[in-house]
Structure formats: C-alpha cells, structure tokens
Amino acid sequence: MITCPSCSHQNPDGATHCEACYTPLPVITMIDCPSCGASVQSDASFCGHCGFDLTAKTTAAIIQPQQEVSEPLPSPIQVPEPVSAAEPDPFQPVEITPDDLTEIITMPVSTAPTAAASPSSNPKTQLQRITASLLHVQTNVTLELPNNLQVTHLGKPNNLIPPDIDVSGFPDSDIVSRVHADIRFEGDAFYFEDTGSSNGTYINNVPLPAGNRHRLRPGDRISLGKGDKVSFIFQMTE
C-alpha cells in the first residue's frame, strides 16, 4: 500500500501514479539500516529499530544511487512533488507564465514548522517545562516531543503538514496517515487529537473519534491505525 502524498489516497503496491489524483508516488523500497541492518522504508528519516539518523548525508548516500539515478521512474508524469516541505520547490514555471503567476505559484502554502523528526534532534531541554515523550512499543525507541511547540504534528512526510514526529521509519507505518494526529500542549496538559486519519487512532484500545480530544496521562497507550501495530506509551517528566 502506498499513500499518496498529495491526496492521501491509499494505492495498491506497484502504483507509480496515484489512482485518485495522478500525482507521481514516492517509490518506497526497503533499505537496510547502516547501523543495525534492520529493513526500513527508504523514505524514513530514522531507523525505527535503533534510532539511527537516516537523513542528510546518509540519505543521499543510501537512497539516491539506488532509486533516483540508476532506476528512472517509469512515470509518464513528471510533476515535481517535494518529498518534504523543507526542500526547495523545484518547479520553475518562469518561461511559460506571466511574472505574477510565477510569483504566486512558487509561494508555499503551508508555513507549518518543519522541525526535524529524528530523535537525535531534541537536545536536553534548557527551559524547565514539562517534557513529554512517546515510547514506541514495538521497537522500544523513545521519541521526545519537540520542546516549545504548542502543537506537535504526528505523521509521515508530506507537503501539506510536515510531521514534527515522523513515524515512517517504524514497521507497519503504512497504516499511519501522512497527516495523522496532533498533540497539543495547553495549560500544563497534553491533549491528543486525530486530525482525520484514514485508519483512526485508539487510546487505551478505545477508538478516538476524529475531532475529539483526549487529555493524555502518563502511561496512556496510543495506537495509530487499527490492530495495535504502531503503538506508543505516553510519558511525562517534570
């Protein structure tokens, strides 16, 4: 199953273009983590088994020779779709449009923060605030919630709302939507909201209706998607 980064439609394996909106789909292949050797998705930003940072130099070294150079996509549409909003938009309509059109087209829609999602990007807090983290049950990896964010977005890379916590590196992450859920900090409490995921969210095995908030307590079990396959334990430290 390949989720369309543009419209979130879930496409069958082997699709190179979204069946719904014809956006070229990311070619997701499995690669071996250079640190622990586990099999992880090529578009993940960190290894879900050992936490190894797969972004930056590592990504370029591992992924690009494998799929972007030696294997041109068999895709009839070359719509440039940035994998993450942090990358510059390669779309250059200069020759064919009036200037004003060019200007508005290259303007990014979303101004959401693009905090890096790898666990190593959260240095020890200086501001003494309550910090929270998510322990991934299946791999025992702990992800800290980025500090000072009122809203932390959970999901997988997309160009709409880039996730602050990227779960694409975990096994079974194909059941998690690109834009899956938010954790909001208000007063001195954390609240969990499903932001319209395809497969839903379960808190302590009870479905959380989209739009409903759940006040998180330490020890709460959060499952993204059905079947308790991508699950976290919420933890707080003062």
Place this chain on the structure above:
Amino acid sequence: MSVNLNCSLSDRNLDISQPSSQRQLAIRVSASTNADSSGAPLNLCLVLDHSGSMGGKPLDTVKKAARELVDQMYYTDRISVVGFDHKASVVVESQTLDRPESVKDKIQSLRATGGTCIDDGIKLALQEISKGKEGAVSQGFVLTDGENEHGDNARCLQFAQLAVEYNMTLHTLGFGDHWNQDILEKIADAGGGTMTYIQSPEQAGEEFRNLLRRVQSVGLTNAYLLLELPANVRLAELKPVAQVAPDAIELTMQNEGNLIAIRLGDLMTDIDRVIIVNLYINHAAVVNQSGSIPVVTAQVRFDNPVMAKSGILSTPVVVEANLVQNFQAQIDPQVQNHILALAKYRQTQLAENKLKQGDRIGAATMLQSAAKTALQMGDEKAATVLQTNATRLQSGTELSEADRKQTRIVSKTVLQAPSNS
C-alpha cells in the same frame, strides 16, 4: 462511415526486473468520414429557461441566439423547443425545418415569468425528441440560469439516463452565475453530452454556435468501447477509466461476458474522444520470442443513424508492450498530456471536495497542484484561473459563484481562445 480507433501506452517498454508495471492507455476514437457518405439529419430540442430571473437582456439574448441557431440548421433537420419556468410547456412541436420563420416567431414569444423546474423541461424534451429519432442524431440543449428550486435533481438525472437509453444526448448550458454546476455537470455526464458556461449574455450566440457545430459533426451514435484484458492485466482499483478530451468525464463500466463495456455516446468526425485507462500489467505472462506481452484488445460498437443500423463492431485493435532489459523510461508525450488533463480535473475535484468540507487550506494546496499540472500541459488559461483561486483561498477570501464555475470549466476542458466571428 466507420470508426477511427487508436491506442497508445504511456510507455510501451516494461522493466523486466520488476514484477509488474502501472501504465496508462490512451484510446482515441472518432467517426471517419468517407466521401460517399453524408451525415444523418439532426433532431434537436432546445430546452429554454424563461423563469423570472431571465427577464430583460438575458432572455432577449437567448431568444436571439436560438433564432440564429435555427438559421444555421439544415431544412432536413428536425427541431422542437420546450420552455420552462416552474412548469414546462412545448413551445415548438417536433417538426422538420421547412417553416423556420414560424419556429422563430414561437421562440420570440417566450416571456420571463415564474420559478425554475428543470426536470419537467427535460421530460417534455424527451417526449419531443422521441417523435423524430429514427435515422437522426438526437440532441437536447438544456439552458438554465438558476437552481432547480421547483424541481427534483434526482429526477433530472433519471431523465438524463433515460435519454441515453433511447440514444439521445443531453447537453447543458449554464447561463449567468447562479446555476448549479454540480447538477448541470451530472446531467451532461449522464446524458452523454457536454456542459457549457455562458458567463455573460453576449456569449450566448457563440456558445450555441459551438455546440451546434459539435452536434453537426456527430457521425455515429451510441458508441461503446469494448476492452478485453488478458489474465496478466488488471484495471486500477479507483476510477480506472475516464474521458479526457474533448472534456474530462469520469466514465462508468459494465461487464459484458469477458468484456468491459464503456459507453462513449456520440462519435464526432472532427473531434477525437480520448479515453485514459489506468492499468497494471503483471510481467509474469507468456511472452513470445520478441519479448512482447499482451495488454488489451480494444474494439468499438456503435450505431450508424444514416444506415439505420445498430450494434456495428469495429476492427479490434491489439495493444502489446515490450519487456526489456536495462529499462529506460520513454514516455509518449501525447499520452502524457492526456494524463495531465485528467490529473488537472481530478486535483480540482479533490480541491472542491475539500472546500465543501470547510478545509480551505487543503483546498488551496490542491488547487495549486492543479494549477501546476495545467501549466505543465501548457494550459495557461486554466493555470491562471486555478492559481488565482488558490491564492484567494489562502488569503481567506471566499470564492465567488463565477470563480467556482470558471474553475469547474477550466478543469474539464482546455479553453480555446474566443473566436471573433
């Protein structure tokens, strides 16, 4: 008269190192003219809204455009006119055009009054069209300026489906900015026709002429595309067949034995219908020595109104792909443009759905994607409209009724520059 049928894959070559490939097949279909055959006469019904809101210039220009239309028809053609407000009545009974002046006088007698009930208008139109459908190309033009507030939209669609069953085609024309683009598009799609937007009264004459030219070039009717897929090929799970030219329409399929049948409706002599089929080809098929692999066999079944023959079958066309080593993508640029046309339509539809759900930012992002797609296919007019509306949404501005209609139209078609005739 026979059928032109051409098939092209987005990329004929398949990577032998992969287990399967997704490909799009573009199928172009038109009626071919040969010198010794002339087209069948037209059997046209004009269905005109003369509700109170049409009062003044709108109705005057529509009546003028309708009278001019009568002048451009042949005397062997048949015409009928139905007028509707919140009720419908036959203004001109179905007749051959031997007394055009009396037809035009009756059109001129329409007065603006009352509300809007489109379904009753369509119902009477079907009745009038059916009086002259033998050996003719049967068409209805339904023009309205408003919501169907005295009618039932579901009933409109039922009548449109009924029209198709009787081999009649319904086109819709939205006049001004207060008609419902969802309903008129559905009626036109179900009725096998096209939807036209007449933004200002002055355009009525030209849009009528364009539509008349289109229906005058209909050579064959009631056409079905028949596809036979070998066991190694399957259709995409979601909306696998769509028309992309002359306008974008989602097509429905039905199974006929081991064939997939897709209704295309009228075939024109000078305008290609282009259908995109999205499919997955499993490479583990019996491959002959040259490395070719079967993909699909396509055929068209159609009626020829001049010869009063139905169910005629075209010569089948066999489409094959090649399994190759050291695969390098070689995309057919024409097919790519057709795919972009479908992408533009689908992305705009997704944006409109998001807007209906109140997701303004999501809608803006999707419209922006559609604008990029339009630019990529060289459709600058659509790119400008889509991008302008995306920007409006981003800045928190509502889209006007005119914006929404323009968006729908540019997503469905590639607009031609208006002619000065």
